[in-house]
Amino acid sequence: MTTTFTNARLINPETGTDEIGSLTIEGGLIVGLNAGEAGEVIDCGGKCLAPGIVDIGVKIGEPGERHKESFRTAGLAAAAGGVTTMVIRPDTTPAVDTPETLSFVTRRAGQVTPVNVHSMGALTKGREGREMVEMGFMLDAGAIAFTDCDHVVTDNKVYSRAMTYARSLRALIIGHPQDPQLSKGAAVTSGKFASLRGLPAVNPLAERMGLERDLALAEMTGVAYHADSLSTAKSLPALERAKAAGVDVSAGVNIHHLTLNELDVGDYRTFFKVKPPLRSEDDRLAMVEAVASGLIDIISSMHTPQDEESKRLPFEEAASGAVALETLLPAAMRLVHAGLIDLPTLWRALSLNPARRFNLPGGELTVGAPADLVLFDPDAPFVLDRFKLNSKSKNTPFDGARMEGKVLGTWVAGERVFGGNDA
Amino acid sequence: MTFRQRHLLGIEQLHPEEIKTVLDLADSYAEMNRSSVKHSDALAGLTQINMFFENSTRTQASFEIAGKRLGADVMNMAMQASSIKKGETLIDTALTLNAMHPDLLVVRHPHSGAVNLLAEKVNCAVLNAGDGKHEHPTQALLDALTIRREKGRLHRLTVAICGDIAHSRVARSNLILLGKMENRVRLVGPPTLMPSQIDQFGVEVYDDMEEGLKDADVVMMLRLQRERMDGGFIPSEREYYHRYGLDAEKLAHAKDDAIVMHPGPMNRGVEIDGTIADDINRSVIQEQVEMGVAVRMAAMDLLARNLKAERENRTEGVYV
Numbered sequence: 001m002t003t004t005f006t007n008a009r010l011i012n013p014e015t016g017t018d019e020i021g022s023l024t025i026e027g028g029l030i031v032g033l034n035a036g037e038a039g040e041v042i043d044c045g046g047k048c049l050a051p052g053i054v055d056i057g058v059k060i061g062e063p064g065e066r067h068k069e070s071f072r073t074a075g076l077a078a079a080a081g082g083v084t085t086m087v088i089r090p091d092t093t094p095a096v097d098t099p100e101t102l103s104f105v106t107r108r109a110g111q112v113t114p115v116n117v118h119s120m121g122a123l124t125k126g127r128e129g130r131e132m133v134e135m136g137f138m139l140d141a142g143a144i145a146f147t148d149c150d151h152v153v154t155d156n157k158v159y160s161r162a163m164t165y166a167r168s169l170r171a172l173i174i175g176h177p178q179d180p181q182l183s184k185g186a187a188v189t190s191g192k193f194a195s196l197r198g199l200p201a202v203n204p205l206a207e208r209m210g211l212e213r214d215l216a217l218a219e220m221t222g223v224a225y226h227a228d229s230l231s232t233a234k235s236l237p238a239l240e241r242a243k244a245a246g247v248d249v250s251a252g253v254n255i256h257h258l259t260l261n262e263l264d265v266g267d268y269r270t271f272f273k274v275k276p277p278l279r280s281e282d283d284r285l286a287m288v289e290a291v292a293s294g295l296i297d298i299i300s301s302m303h304t305p306q307d308e309e310s311k312r313l314p315f316e317e318a319a320s321g322a323v324a325l326e327t328l329l330p331a332a333m334r335l336v337h338a339g340l341i342d343l344p345t346l347w348r349a350l351s352l353n354p355a356r357r358f359n360l361p362g363g364e365l366t367v368g369a370p371a372d373l374v375l376f377d378p379d380a381p382f383v384l385d386r387f388k389l390n391s392k393s394k395n396t397p398f399d400g401a402r403m404e405g406k407v408l409g410t411w412v413a414g415e416r417v418f419g420g421n422d423a
Numbered sequence: 424m425t426f427r428q429r430h431l432l433g434i435e436q437l438h439p440e441e442i443k444t445v446l447d448l449a450d451s452y453a454e455m456n457r458s459s460v461k462h463s464d465a466l467a468g469l470t471q472i473n474m475f476f477e478n479s480t481r482t483q484a485s486f487e488i489a490g491k492r493l494g495a496d497v498m499n500m501a502m503q504a505s506s507i508k509k510g511e512t513l514i515d516t517a518l519t520l521n522a523m524h525p526d527l528l529v530v531r532h533p534h535s536g537a538v539n540l541l542a543e544k545v546n547c548a549v550l551n552a553g554d555g556k557h558e559h560p561t562q563a564l565l566d567a568l569t570i571r572r573e574k575g576r577l578h579r580l581t582v583a584i585c586g587d588i589a590h591s592r593v594a595r596s597n598l599i600l601l602g603k604m605e606n607r608v609r610l611v612g613p614p615t616l617m618p619s620q621i622d623q624f625g626v627e628v629y630d631d632m633e634e635g636l637k638d639a640d641v642v643m644m645l646r647l648q649r650e651r652m653d654g655g656f657i658p659s660e661r662e663y664y665h666r667y668g669l670d671a672e673k674l675a676h677a678k679d680d681a682i683v684m685h686p687g688p689m690n691r692g693v694e695i696d697g698t699i700a701d702d703i704n705r706s707v708i709q710e711q712v713e714m715g716v717a718v719r720m721a722a723m724d725l726l727a728r729n730l731k732a733e734r735e736n737r738t739e740g741v742y743v
Contacts, residue, residue, distance in 0.1 A: 312514050313540075
C-alpha cells in the first residue's frame with residue numbers, strides 16, 4: 001500500500017532542514033521525498049512530520065514489576081508519544097543478564113507492542129559489578145548494548161575487562177557516570193535548596209568523577225562507550241576533551257534534566273525525584289546548550305514507571321524516576337518554544353543520533369529508511385492530566401503543567417499505530 | 424495579633440508578626456505555669472495525639488504537659504514500636520489516625536518533609552515536632568522566647584550557633600527565625616558539619632570558635648548528633664571538644680553578659696563544659712525547657728482557634 005503525506009513540515013535531522021513538502025511511503029519504507037502524490041493522500045495541514053523518536057532509556061516492568069508497567073501499556077504510551085523505537089533497560093527484577101531472560105523479554109515485546117523494541121543487556125550478572133554476562137550469547141539473542149544502568153561498576157578491573165571483551169564483539173557499553181560513594185543515599189543535589197530542605201545531597205562533581213573514570217577506561221580499552229544521563233555543566237569539558245582525543249564516546253541527557261531544575265522539587269514533591277537528581281538552573285541551561293551544539297548526542301526519556309505506593313513516601317524514602325514516554329515530545333518542545341534549539345537539531349538528538357549510535361534502522365527521513373514517522377502539531381497547547389496517560393504508572397512531574405506540542409499520528413513501518421484519520 | 428496558619432510545619436512559613444503573636448501568648452502561659460493553678464480550658468474537648476516516629480523524651484513530655492495544662496485529651500503513640508514495623512506506610516498510619524478525629528497531631532519523624540506529607544492527608548492541625556534535618560519550629564520559638572526574656576529584645580542581637588549544623592533541624596529553624604527577626608546570625612563549626620552553601624542564607628560562617636564567638640550576645644550550642652552521622656565527620660570527640668567545645672576560655676570572647684543555650688540533651692565534655700552548663704549566671708538551659716512548655720501551649724492554642732473557626736465555617740475572621 002502506498003501513502004503520501006502532503007503539505008507537511010518535513011523535519012529532517014540529517015540535512016538540518018525544516019521545509020514544507022511531501023513524503024511517500026510504501027511497503028514499510030520511505031520511497032519518495034517531494035515525489036508527487038501517489039496512493040492514499042494524507043494532508044498534514046502544514047504540521048510537522050519527523051522521524052519517529054528512538055528512545056534509548058525505557059524501563060518496562062517486565063519481568064518483575066508488571067504492576068508498574070507492561071509491554072502493552074508502554075507500547076501504547078510510546079505510540080501516543082511519537083516514540084517508534086524503544087530501547088529498553090535491563091534494570092528489571094531479575095535483571096536481563098542471561099540470553100534466556102533476553103529472549104523472554106523480546107518475545108513478550110513482539111506479542112503486544114505496536115512499536116519497535118530492542119533490548120539492552122546487563123553488563124554484569126545481577127548488575128552486581130562482579131562477573132560479566134555472556135555477551136556473545138546475548139548479542140546473538142538480540143541485545144544491542146550492555147549496561148548496569150544506575151548501578152556503577154566500582155571494580156575497575158571488572159569494568160575494564162568487560163569493556164575489553166565488549167570491544168572484540170563490537171558491542172556498545174553504556175554507563176551512568178557517578179561516584180557511587182559520594183552519591184550514596186543522596187536524594188537531591190547539594191546546595192542552598194538541599195540545605196534548606198534538610199535532604200541528603202550529592203555534589204554535582206560526583207558525576208564528573210565517575211565520567212572521568214569511565215572515559216579513561218574507554219580510552220584504555222578502545223570500547224564504544226556511551227555516557228548516559230549526564231546532567232551537570234562540570235562534566236562537559238571532560239566529555240569535550242575525550243571526544244577531541246578521538247575516544248569512541250557519545251553522551252546522553254534525560255529530558256527532565258533539560259526541562260526542570262532542583263527547585264521544582266518544591267515542598268518535597270516526590271514526582272520530581274529522579275536519578276541523577278535534578279540540578280541547578282545553570283546546569284540545565286548548559287545541558288540544553290550542549291545538545292544544541294552536538295556535544296551531547298542523545299536525549300532520552302529515562303522512562304521509569306513507579307506506582308503510587310513507591311512515591312507516596314517521605315522524599316528520602318520515595319523511589320526515583322518518572323514516566324516520560326508520552327511527555328518527551330511536548331517537554332522537548334519547550335526548548336524549541338524558548339528559542340534554545342531548532343526542530344531539526346532537536347530531532348538529531350531524538351532520532352538520528354540514537355539510531356546511528358545503537359546501529360538501528362530509522363531515525364531519518366531518507367528514501368529507503370523505514371517508514372517510522374511522527375506527525376505533530378508543535379504549537380497545540382494542553383494541560384497535562386496524569387490520569388490520562390497510557391502508562392500504567394502515572395508518576396509524571398508534568399502533572400497539571402501547561403505544555404505545547406501534540407502528537408497527531410504515529411506510524412511504525414508504514415502502519416499507523418496512533419491517531420485518527422483526521423490529521 | 425495575627426496567626427494565619429493551619430499547621431505549624433516550620434518557621435519558613437511564618438511571618439514575623441505571627442512569631443510575635445506566638446511569643447506574646449507564650450509569655451502569658453509562662454506566667455500561668457509559674458502560678459499555683461496551672462490549668463486552662465483552651466483545648467477542652469479537643470484530642471491531641473503525639474506521634475513520635477523517633478525517640479524523644481523531652482519534646483514529647485513537653486507537648487504532653489502543654490496539652491494537658493490546656494485541657495486537651497492527650498494520647499502518646501510510640502510509632503517505632505507500632506505498625507510501622509509491620510510495613511504500614513506513613514500515609515496509611517495517618518489515615519487510620521485521622522479516622523479517630525484528632526484535633527491536634529504532634530509529629531516527629533526521622534525524614535525531612537515527612538510531616539509536610541502527613542499534613543496533606545489529614546484534616547486536623549499538625550505540629551512539626553522535628554522532621555529529619557529539616558525543621559523543629561517549636562524549638563526555635565522557645566529559643567526565641569528565652570532570648571527575648573533574657574535580652575529584652577529579639578532583634579539586632581549577635582547570635583552564634585555552634586557545632587553540628589549539618590545534622591541539626593534546630594539550627595535550620597533557628598537561623599530562619601533569627602534572620603526573620605533581623606538578628607546577626609553566625610554559624611560556627613568544622614566545615615564537615617556545615618550544610619553546603621549555607622553562607623547563602625544570610626549568615627556568617629566561621630570554623631574558628633574564638634572568632635565566631637567574638638562579641639556575641641547569645642551562644643547557642645548544638646548537640647553532636649552521632650546517631651545521624653553516616654561516617655567520620657570529625658577525627659575524635661576529644662579533638663572536637665578541644666576545638667569546638669564551649670569552655671570558659673572560649674566563652675570569654677563573647678560579650679560579658681552573653682547567655683549560653685543548648686537544646687538538649689547535652690553531651691557534657693563533648694560540645695559543652697559541665698561547669699558552663701551549670702553556671703546560673705550564664706546558662707539559660709533550664710529556662711529553655713520551661714519556655715518550651717509555654718511556647719507549645721501557645722502554638723496549640725492558636726492552631727486550635729483557627730481549627731475551630733474553620734470548622735464553624737465562618738467566612739470572616741477564620742484566622743486569629
